[in-house]
Amino acid sequence: MQEKRYTVGEVSKITGVSKDTLRFYDKIDLFKPSFVDENNGYRYYTYDQFWKIDIIVCCRKLNISTQKIREILSSEDNDIVVKLMKEHQKEALDLSNYFKHVAEDIEWYVKQHSQICQAELH
Template identity: 35%
Template structure:
């Protein structure tokens, strides 16, 4: 079992983030001491923390992370990742379109100056 400070250090998550994730039911402590209310995490918590870190890096919202964590089998994780990938690709396409519009606009301004 790891105390909050130890768990924060090994995962790279801040104590505040761990508290927030517990409030959001994303990553709850494995054990809470009834006497002093200290929170403890275990090795299973470590796996879940690493998953949450990865999901955040992939741009998942808290709601999307909650969906993943509720599905304990992670059966739908692949589907969610594919959806996220498609959304990112659409954003890339939109940004490339904007770049083309900017280039066209700049080119038309140069033509008018000549």
């Protein structure tokens, strides 16, 4: 029995990744369909490929380069995948802390400005 094949549109609906992005990933050899119909050029994916989309989405959220994503996806050892992603998780947390401090600095500035304006009125 043949495994169910999913079109680009179906994969997009299931994963939330746009059709254009899926086509782009195919074009740059990041995420290739398991089958391309020779007659109409339609791309088809199988369910067992969906984990790759999850990894790609997670990596893109962490701003990991496509080259590094290729390296992660090519690893046959899930321990290596986890290690590589944990490295980027630390970077993401560091950036999060940085932007939290920036937001706090902006809030301090807004309060200072408000106090100055109030003092000028009195």
